[in-house]
Amino acid sequence: xxxxxxxxxxxxxxxxxxxxxxxxxxxxxxxxxxxxxxxxxxxxxxxxxxxxxxxxxxxxxxxxxxxxxxxxxxxxxxxxxxxxxxxxxxxxxxxxxxxxxxxxxxxxxxxxxxxxxxxxxxxxxxxxxxxxxxxxxxxxxxxxxxxxxxxxxxxxxxxxxxxxxxxxxxxxxxxxxxxxxxxxxxxxxxxxxxxxxxxxxxxxxxxxxxxx
Amino acid sequence: xxxxxxxxxxxxxxxxxxxxxxxxxxxxxxxxxxxxxxxxxxxxxxxxxxxxxxxxxxxxxxxxxxxxxxxxxxxxxxxxxxxxxxxxxxxxxxxxxxxxxxxxxxxxxxxxxxxxxxxxxxxxxxxxxxxxxxxxxxxxxxxxxxxxxxxxxxxxxxxxxxxxxxxxxxxxxxxxxxxxxxxxxxxxxxxxxxxxxxxxxxxxxxxxxxxx
Amino acid sequence: xxxxxxxxxxxxxxxxxxxxxxxxxxxxxxxxxxxxxxxxxxxxxxxxxxxxxxxxxxxxxxxxxxxxxxxxxxxxxxxxxxxxxxxxxxxxxxxxxxxxxxxxxxxxxxxxxxxxxxxxxxxxxxxxxxxxxxxxxxxxxxxxxxxxxxxxxxxxxxxxxxxxxxxxxxxxxxxxxxxxxxxxxxxxxxxxxxxxxxxxxxxxxxxxxxxx
Amino acid sequence: xxxxxxxxxxxxxxxxxxxxxxxxxxxxxxxxxxxxxxxxxxxxxxxxxxxxxxxxxxxxxxxxxxxxxxxxxxxxxxxxxxxxxxxxxxxxxxxxxxxxxxxxxxxxxxxxxxxxxxxxxxxxxxxxxxxxxxxxxxxxxxxxxxxxxxxxxxxxxxxxxxxxxxxxxxxxxxxxxxxxxxxxxxxxxxxxxxxxxxxxxxxxxxxxxxxx
DNA sequence: GATGAATGAGTTTTCATTCAT
DNA sequence: CATGAATGAAAACTCATTCAT
Numbered sequence: 001x002x003x004x005x006x007x008x009x010x011x012x013x014x015x016x017x018x019x020x021x022x023x024x025x026x027x028x029x030x031x032x033x034x035x036x037x038x039x040x041x042x043x044x045x046x047x048x049x050x051x052x053x054x055x056x057x058x059x060x061x062x063x064x065x066x067x068x069x070x071x072x073x074x075x076x077x078x079x080x081x082x083x084x085x086x087x088x089x090x091x092x093x094x095x096x097x098x099x100x101x102x103x104x105x106x107x108x109x110x111x112x113x114x115x116x117x118x119x120x121x122x123x124x125x126x127x128x129x130x131x132x133x134x135x136x137x138x139x140x141x142x143x144x145x146x147x148x149x150x151x152x153x154x155x156x157x158x159x160x161x162x163x164x165x166x167x168x169x170x171x172x173x174x175x176x177x178x179x180x181x182x183x184x185x186x187x188x189x190x191x192x193x194x195x196x197x198x199x200x201x202x203x204x205x206x207x208x209x210x211x212x
Numbered sequence: 213x214x215x216x217x218x219x220x221x222x223x224x225x226x227x228x229x230x231x232x233x234x235x236x237x238x239x240x241x242x243x244x245x246x247x248x249x250x251x252x253x254x255x256x257x258x259x260x261x262x263x264x265x266x267x268x269x270x271x272x273x274x275x276x277x278x279x280x281x282x283x284x285x286x287x288x289x290x291x292x293x294x295x296x297x298x299x300x301x302x303x304x305x306x307x308x309x310x311x312x313x314x315x316x317x318x319x320x321x322x323x324x325x326x327x328x329x330x331x332x333x334x335x336x337x338x339x340x341x342x343x344x345x346x347x348x349x350x351x352x353x354x355x356x357x358x359x360x361x362x363x364x365x366x367x368x369x370x371x372x373x374x375x376x377x378x379x380x381x382x383x384x385x386x387x388x389x390x391x392x393x394x395x396x397x398x399x400x401x402x403x404x405x406x407x408x409x410x411x412x413x414x415x416x417x418x419x420x421x422x423x424x
Numbered sequence: 425x426x427x428x429x430x431x432x433x434x435x436x437x438x439x440x441x442x443x444x445x446x447x448x449x450x451x452x453x454x455x456x457x458x459x460x461x462x463x464x465x466x467x468x469x470x471x472x473x474x475x476x477x478x479x480x481x482x483x484x485x486x487x488x489x490x491x492x493x494x495x496x497x498x499x500x501x502x503x504x505x506x507x508x509x510x511x512x513x514x515x516x517x518x519x520x521x522x523x524x525x526x527x528x529x530x531x532x533x534x535x536x537x538x539x540x541x542x543x544x545x546x547x548x549x550x551x552x553x554x555x556x557x558x559x560x561x562x563x564x565x566x567x568x569x570x571x572x573x574x575x576x577x578x579x580x581x582x583x584x585x586x587x588x589x590x591x592x593x594x595x596x597x598x599x600x601x602x603x604x605x606x607x608x609x610x611x612x613x614x615x616x617x618x619x620x621x622x623x624x625x626x627x628x629x630x631x632x633x634x635x636x
Numbered sequence: 637x638x639x640x641x642x643x644x645x646x647x648x649x650x651x652x653x654x655x656x657x658x659x660x661x662x663x664x665x666x667x668x669x670x671x672x673x674x675x676x677x678x679x680x681x682x683x684x685x686x687x688x689x690x691x692x693x694x695x696x697x698x699x700x701x702x703x704x705x706x707x708x709x710x711x712x713x714x715x716x717x718x719x720x721x722x723x724x725x726x727x728x729x730x731x732x733x734x735x736x737x738x739x740x741x742x743x744x745x746x747x748x749x750x751x752x753x754x755x756x757x758x759x760x761x762x763x764x765x766x767x768x769x770x771x772x773x774x775x776x777x778x779x780x781x782x783x784x785x786x787x788x789x790x791x792x793x794x795x796x797x798x799x800x801x802x803x804x805x806x807x808x809x810x811x812x813x814x815x816x817x818x819x820x821x822x823x824x825x826x827x828x829x830x831x832x833x834x835x836x837x838x839x840x841x842x843x844x845x846x847x848x
Numbered sequence: 849g850a851t852g853a854a855t856g857a858g859t860t861t862t863c864a865t866t867c868a869t
Numbered sequence: 870c871a872t873g874a875a876t877g878a879a880a881a882c883t884c885a886t887t888c889a890t
Binding site: 031032033111112114115116118119123126127129130131133134158161162164165166167168169170172173176177179180182183184186187188194199202203206207209210 | 323327345399418419
Binding site: 456457536538539551553582586588589590592594596600603604607611612623626630631633634 | 667668669747748749750751752754755759762763765766767769770794797798800801802803804805806808809812813815816818819820822823824830835838839842843845846
């Protein structure tokens, strides 16, 4: 009986995995708006109406992806920070900027995180999400305590807010589509797209001056 | 004949004005996704099918609103910078942060600017938009030259990019909906929403250290 | 211009006519529940989405049919009552019962009138309907005044209420489907379905004793 | 073995009871159309798919409720008629009208009895239902024989038919929803809803004149 | 018997867009 | 230029029902 229950739960988890995977793949190819539950269902072995047994809306699916991505990013950062023997201001900023660049899916998602994903999901799911994010914020806080022991708690919180703000802002300005790039060059022929990691690193480095 | 043509153009301009005004009002009340050409038409004296004579998609309407807002922000900044007798680093950052806060419509729009608006409009319109934005960028560049005469051109460009990145990032994190706020407080009872202007000012001030 | 407007309105009226006619035909063949806007659209030259320009729900369509049927019944009654030279209690009851029998569509509709049709339509439409019904009730009242000059106003109102109650009740018990009839005969082999007109006439005749 | 079978049957009966009870409660709150097997299952401890082991359709559930209600009404009537020392025409009519009023669930159900419930159930179940109703009709017939000993059998049958017709007709006209009442008052400000019991009593009293 | 998963069919509804006038 | 009619496509959602366990 117990085993049976476990089996069923793991089956449900596997279903959710499949849905998430399909959604991730779709998101690689097309934009957030273009994704519908219908499309997601098509990419799985699950029929559309059955998806409603696992997720109410596509936003809830994306919320799960977002959670996963944030936590993966956290793992990346944690690992590199632990391996970092320099413990310097610049190595810290570099690790954050680089691990961010290596999670393009997360970067793309962050831009719709607050404006779209969080709008159309139930309060309950959103609260769960926020709770799941606690380890992420804690890791961030602790790493700052280690690297910048003289910083105030308040300054560290501000830094985190600004760092996360910069991620979405810089990403959307450094990942232009063909059309956007073309329009930019038409209007300003000398335009060259800045590099995400470099720009992010520079900004972080400057902002850490407040933590010394 | 010539007069007739002019009349027609001014009429068309008036139509566009009406459409824009209706769209702005709608945007005050509801979200970007919830706005459709149908809804916009309802708020004007123009019928839905007629709107197509002036704008191809709702994104083009928003592009016009965006242009208008950017240029209005530019005017605000220009005026205050000219009146500013201190010419100090802090007064500069304050003026930018404060004028930004006074354009909530622009702040709300910036979050969908790159991810939604620019995606669904013709290359031609987008190029026009980018060209119209030149005065905005130039004003920004020139003001930096005045306030930070020792800065390099490259540093100034980076600063502008980061400032604009921060605007959208900070805004989306400091303008949570009821639901978002509730979820935040459920997960982290001590959470208090930071103030947009203060946070933006702080960040700008730190970033200007690179321009000294 | 005026003519143009008129043309358009008559076109809309023609469309509504077509929808109503299709709905009536469907209702001849299948049950109320089995009728959907999709089915109605199929039976017209109008596409489904276009129907929404004329009617919001199928209930509103049926409300129009109901109105039409009640007024037609009123015409039937009025005409026969005017032609009636006997002016007797029995001729009155006979006319009501017979004209009712000749409007099977109305009889079938009355059984779903209060329980289904009026539930799912807007207050506005329902109020319009109730207003349109005034001539029907007035005709009824006036005819009673003529045939039963000694009756009190209160008694007349009660009679009307009871007559209308009987219509729906008697109809649903005298118009059994094959299956219902079969079940009845299985349970009670001697059962024979009463005749609607006769039963209704009998009841009316007895009830008019109160009006003498 | 035998005991085992009995146990099972009583268990099945208990299940049916639970389903019926849940359905009754639902019907108190919402309309017939709004009730689905899904909703019923939600209100029980039984899962949706398991309900099919007890009832094929929701109509069969309602048929059981209907049977129960008719027989309860019969008990009410029988008891009061036995206790009635007057044995008068008016006391008879009063008992019928009053006991009817005290079974609002039955009154609400009768309006969908013939038009909805009997349509979607198997012939077998319907026949069973009709057979179960025999005691009800017999009680009615016998009570008429007692109170109106001079009446003919035919007249008594007609009276029963008319009484049952009136129940559903009067009920649907004296139990208007908020919306219906509002629409009525908009169209005819002086409208007041008649009382079910009084109206029904009046009608019955008049109709019994045929039985004297 | 009991359960949850799964499915397929069906309906309502909304919109962008085109066309004739 | 302006309009209302018309259309087709698509999305969300619900539900009865079946099946494996």
